[in-house]
Amino acid sequence: xxxxxxxxxxxxxxxxxxxxxxxxxxxxxxxxxxxxxxxxxxxxxxxxxxxxxxxxxxxxxxxxxxxxxxxxxxxxxxxxxxxxxxxxxxxxxxxxxxxxxxxxxxxxxxxxxxxxxxxxxxxxxxxxxxxxxxxxxxxxxxxxxxxxxxxxxxxxxxxxxxxxxxxxxxxxxxxxxxxxxxxxxxxxxxxxxxxxxxxxxxxxxxxxxxxxxxxxxxxxxxxxxxxxxxxxxxxxxxxxxxxxxxxxxxxxxxxxxxxxxxxxxxxxxxxxxxxxxxxxxxxxxxxxxxxxxxxxxxxxxxxxxxxxxxxxxxxxxxxxxxxxxxxxxxxxxxxxxxxxxxxxxxxxxxxxxxxxxx
Amino acid sequence: xxxxxxxxxxxxxxxxxxxxxxxxxxxxxxxxxxxxxxxxxxxxxxxxxxxxxxxxxxxxxxxxxxxxxxxxxxxxxxxxxxxxxxxxxxxxxxxxxxxxxxxxxxxxxxxxxxxxxxxxxxxxxxxxxxxxxxxxxxxxxxxxxxxxxxxxxxxxxxxxxxxxxxxxxxxxxxxxxxxxxxxxxxxxxxxxxxxxxxxxxxxxxxxxxxxxxxxxxxxxxxxxxxxxxxxxxxxxxxxxxxxxxxxxxxxxxxxxxxxxxxxxxxxxxxxxxxxxxxxxxxxxxxxxxxxxxxxxxxxxxxxxxxxxxxxxxxxxxxxxxxxxxxxxxxxxxxxxxxxxxxxxxxxxxxxxxxxxxxxxxxxxxxxxxxxxxxxxxxxxxxxxxxxxxxxxxxxxxxxxxxxxxxxxxxxxxxxxxxxxxxxxxxxxxxxxxxxxxxxxxxxxxxxxxxxxxxxxxxxxxxxxxxxxxxxxxxxxxxxxxxxxxxxxxxxxxxxxxxxxxxxxxxxxxxxxxxxxxxxxxxxxxxxxxxxxxxxxxxxxxxxxxxxxxxxxxxxxxxxxxxxxxxxxxxxxxxxxxxxxxxxxxxxxxxxxxxxxxxxxxxxxxxxxxxxxxxxxxxxxxxxxxxxxx
Numbered sequence: 002x003x004x005x006x007x008x009x010x011x012x013x014x015x016x017x018x019x020x021x022x023x024x025x026x027x028x029x030x031x032x033x034x035x036x037x038x039x040x041x042x043x044x045x046x047x048x049x050x051x052x053x054x055x056x057x058x059x060x061x062x063x064x065x066x067x068x069x070x071x072x073x074x075x076x077x078x079x080x081x082x083x084x085x086x087x088x089x090x091x092x093x094x095x096x097x098x099x100x101x102x103x104x105x106x107x108x109x110x111x112x113x114x115x116x117x118x119x120x121x122x123x124x125x126x127x128x129x130x131x132x133x134x135x136x137x138x139x140x141x142x143x144x145x146x147x148x149x150x151x152x153x154x155x156x157x158x159x160x161x162x163x164x165x166x167x168x169x170x171x172x173x174x175x176x177x178x179x180x181x182x183x184x185x186x187x188x189x190x191x192x193x194x195x196x197x198x199x200x201x202x203x204x205x206x207x208x209x210x211x212x213x214x215x216x217x218x219x220x221x222x223x224x225x226x227x228x229x230x231x232x233x234x235x236x237x238x239x240x241x242x243x244x245x246x247x248x249x250x251x252x253x254x255x256x257x258x259x260x261x262x263x264x265x266x267x268x269x270x271x272x273x274x275x276x277x278x279x280x281x282x283x284x285x286x287x288x289x290x291x292x293x294x295x296x297x298x299x300x301x302x303x304x305x306x307x308x309x310x311x312x313x314x315x316x317x318x319x320x321x322x323x324x325x326x327x328x329x330x331x332x333x334x335x336x337x338x339x340x341x342x343x344x345x346x347x348x349x350x351x352x353x354x355x356x357x358x359x
Numbered sequence: 360x361x362x363x364x365x366x367x368x369x370x371x372x373x374x375x376x377x378x379x380x381x382x383x384x385x386x387x388x389x390x391x392x393x394x395x396x397x398x399x400x401x402x403x404x405x406x407x408x409x410x411x412x413x414x415x416x417x418x419x420x421x422x423x424x425x426x427x428x429x430x431x432x433x434x435x436x437x438x439x440x441x442x443x444x445x446x447x448x449x450x451x452x453x454x455x456x457x458x459x460x461x462x463x464x465x466x467x468x469x470x471x472x473x474x475x476x477x478x479x480x481x482x483x484x485x486x487x488x489x490x491x492x493x494x495x496x497x498x499x500x501x502x503x504x505x506x507x508x509x510x511x512x513x514x515x516x517x518x519x520x521x522x523x524x525x526x527x528x529x530x531x532x533x534x535x536x537x538x539x540x541x542x543x544x545x546x547x548x549x550x551x552x553x554x555x556x557x558x559x560x561x562x563x564x565x566x567x568x569x570x571x572x573x574x575x576x577x578x579x580x581x582x583x584x585x586x587x588x589x590x591x592x593x594x595x596x597x598x599x600x601x602x603x604x605x606x607x608x609x610x611x612x613x614x615x616x617x618x619x620x621x622x623x624x625x626x627x628x629x630x631x632x633x634x635x636x637x638x639x640x641x642x643x644x645x646x647x648x649x650x651x652x653x654x655x656x657x658x659x660x661x662x663x664x665x666x667x668x669x670x671x672x673x674x675x676x677x678x679x680x681x682x683x684x685x686x687x688x689x690x691x692x693x694x695x696x697x698x699x700x701x702x703x704x705x706x707x708x709x710x711x712x713x714x715x716x717x718x719x720x721x722x723x724x725x726x727x728x729x730x731x732x733x734x735x736x737x738x739x740x741x742x743x744x745x746x747x748x749x750x751x752x753x754x755x756x757x758x759x760x761x762x763x764x765x766x767x768x769x770x771x772x773x774x775x776x777x778x779x780x781x782x783x784x785x786x787x788x789x790x791x792x793x794x795x796x797x798x799x800x801x802x803x804x805x806x807x808x809x810x811x812x813x814x815x816x817x818x819x820x821x822x823x824x825x826x827x828x829x830x831x832x833x834x835x836x837x838x839x840x841x842x843x844x845x846x847x848x849x850x851x852x853x854x855x856x857x858x859x860x861x862x863x864x865x866x867x868x869x870x871x872x873x874x875x876x877x878x879x880x881x882x883x884x885x886x887x888x889x890x891x892x893x894x895x896x897x898x899x900x901x902x903x904x905x906x907x908x909x910x911x912x913x914x915x916x917x918x919x920x921x922x923x924x925x926x927x928x929x930x931x932x933x934x935x936x937x938x939x940x941x942x943x944x945x946x947x948x949x950x951x952x953x954x955x956x957x958x959x960x961x962x963x964x965x966x967x968x969x970x971x972x973x974x975x976x977x978x979x980x981x982x983x984x985x986x987x988x
């Protein structure tokens with residue numbers, strides 16, 4: 002069987018002195034995709050995700066000016082300052098990035114939106130807005146940096162904390178966790194993935210695939226809080242996550258501009274096509290899993306919660322749903338920059354309306 | 360003929376038993392020995408909501424308008440879809456006084472639920488038209504009573520039993536045509552207009568109105584105290600609701616993103632805007648919309664979408680009422696501090712909490728002016744009539760982009776949901792203003808772009824839009840403390856300098872906002888200040904006060920913050936009375952803070968019953984305080 006697979010790993014980016022630095026298809030160096038230095042705690046999972054974003058956008062060759070970075074409030078939401086320093090960014094209010102991006106998406110349909118949120122920002126204060134954003138199929142790569150706690154206010158449980166997980170002070174969470182992936186699938190999201198900040202390879206492939214997705218792409222990335230939720234008894238600690246991560250498949254990404262063909266043993270790998278012609282490859286590991294089956298995806302998440310499984314990979318994929326912009330059939334140009342002549346109807350049109358009220 | 364104010368027109372009662380010859384269909388009827396008051400009448404109809412009475416009431420209003428007599432219609436309805444009492448008051452007045460008036464001259468009682476209170480509320484001598492089954496409640500002897508068997512009459516014209524409770528409403532219009540001299544041809548015309556898309560309904564209603572009119576002429580004693588006669592005072596005018604006008608204003612103002620959440624009394628503003636957008640704002644070549652409308656999941660999201668869209672360069676607005684404003688509070692602070700163009704139209708209603716959702720108030724002024732946490736203040740526009748609803752809704756989009764801030768348009772339920780007579784709207788002449796936006800071409804001519812730097816000394820910085828392809832373009836928008844370059848800062852001087860610049864920007868706003876309207880009277884030492892839907896009541900009150908020997912100057916506030924004209928007005932009067940429809944003198948308080956040296960001279964006349972302001976309340980408020988001073 003012949004499927005498309007990723008090209009071999011790129012050489013390390015550090016170029017020896019005197020040689021030109023590695024550039025992407027736009028001729029841009031990786032540093033263009035970086036932002037300010039992180040001010041998060043040393044070893045924070047979020048920084049690994051930031052690196053994944055930098056690398057993925059670099060490798061994909063996204064034009065930085067086309068990107069809008071959005072976030073809510075919290076440790077995770079600070080990270081939009083740490084990548085894509087040449088892109089416009091908007092660190093909004095707590096839990097409301099979903100509403101902000103809904104507005105900015107319709108204002109300028111050509112922007113590539115990347116949102117970074119946390120489990121408190123998305124699953125508690127912002128849950129309603131998040132669900133409705135997904136329901137509308139707003140164009141965004143939405144990353145939840147999920148550490149099961151409120152880091153910036155010193156470690157309170159968040160709504161994604163697993164039942165039975167222990168807080169730093171010893172409290173045990175008695176409530177069911179909110180599974181943003183399951184909710185997103187239920188709301189019709191066509192790209193739902195779970196990953197781990199410690200699994201850079203899988204995360205990178207998923208971010209690149211999410212960039213190519215049309216509509217909302219949700220990445221729920223378990224990202225341990227090394228300061229407040231990294232202790233024995235926590236189910237979101239680094240050691241626990243490292244030990245328990247169980248990838249459903251090996252995720253690869255083949256961008257449309259680098260198609261290669263490699264033979265795989267029949268039945269071991271599936272390929273999913275993205276709207277721009279890029280492909281996601283899923284190489285079978287221990288699981289029999291089809292991410293295009295919505296019912297099965299929800300069933301899997303239910304079992305994962307019940308049996309305390311930390312399953313990662315592409316949970317659900319469906320490119321058929323129209324994005325919010327497509328549903329609205331908006332004009333092709335950004336509404337933001339339409340000339341005044343296209344914004345104000347004529348004086349005759351006004352006179353005609355006035356006639357109706359005489 | 361007696362024209363003028365309440366109390367001046369009470370004539371002798373029509374002698375009982377005298378029948379008048381009907382010489383023409385409708386029109387004024389001279390009565391032997393009695394001169395009726397012409398074109399000065401208040402008619403209130405009490406019905407049950409959800410019975411279609413609103414159509415009949417609009418037909419009544421439209422008929423008077425078509426007869427050339429200035430008219431207003433105020434709907435006092437419950438927060439309910441079907442079955443609770445509702446009242447509609449039509450005021451016709453040759454001189455153009457169409458504010459709400461407290462006492463009805465004519466009362467149509469159709470609702471059993473409210474009949475006892477309705478009867479008790481009537482002034483002596485009022486004409487009562489009462490549905491026969493309710494007649495047993497009438498024990499007062501100081502009313503002119505006409506009992507009409509509406510339920511029997513409707514059977515003759517409406518075969519379908521389930522439609523009768525709707526058709527019966529038009530029959531009181533037929534009866535009123537006889538009693539107060541509505542021209543039946545205009546009644547018929549108004550019916551055809553109201554049911555333009557429902558020919559059968561138009562025919563049934565016309566037949567019913569005529570039947571009731573004919574029955575009344577044969578069976579009812581005429582009234583003769585007040586009558587309506589054709590005039591020419593409504594020529595060229597239109598009748599429109601403020602919410603229709605404001606919706607239209609957004610469309611002609613170049614709105615590109617509308618995000619909203621349904622709430623009374625603002626919903627119809629957005630719904631009207633949506634209809635006009637659909638009709639007028641499609642690309643001629645492709646038919647695709649040049650706008651986006653999002654019905655949000657709540658008001659938090661609605662303003663979030665507006666802020667997100669404004670950030671990305673859209674002309675974005677939302678419309679809501681008091682409870683929605685409360686939910687929008689956090690984003691209001693972000694829009695203020697991150698300096699993002701955004702517009703909120705507040706169609707005010709009675710609060711706090713859910714309050715009286717279908718009654719009018721101007722109770723959000725203070726809250727909206729300072730909405731959000733920390734130091735915030737927002738420019739607000741204060742339209743007083745549908746024409747200003749249209750113009751200010753459009754202008755708010757320009758001001759939001761020019762000032763890079765949240766701009767409020769404060770209307771209210773009376774203005775928004777009632778029908779107002781007004782001049783037709785003139786085309787907007789000011790070109791659309793996109794404010795200080797640096798695009799690629801502009802950026803290539805500058806050495807530096809600092810998002811929050813006051814380059815021009817007016818407090819308004821320059822901005823770039825996401826998507827701008829230039830190395831200088833990007834910046835990071837945040838609600839946290841920031842430098843001129845939009846980088847994070849907790850340094851005290853950065854914080855203070857920025858807040859001080861925002862004050863400079865607010866002072867710039869004073870110069871850009873709509874100017875007040877000032878009307879003077881010779882010898883006036885007293886000034887009146889009012890805004891919004893209070894205008895008709897205040898106008899009428901001035902005439903009444905002048906007759907009492909209290910001439911007044913009048914400044915109609917059309918925006919906050921104030922500028923020099925308002926300061927001068929307050930300075931130049933012994934005392935100013937700020938008339939407003941809230942309990943706590945909200946605008947007066949803002950004026951006192953602006954001019955602490957004149958604070959004792961800034962007094963308040965307050966009306967907060969949930970009903971539209973009437974002139975008598977203003978007269979009473981002013982004369983009582985003048986008597987004490």
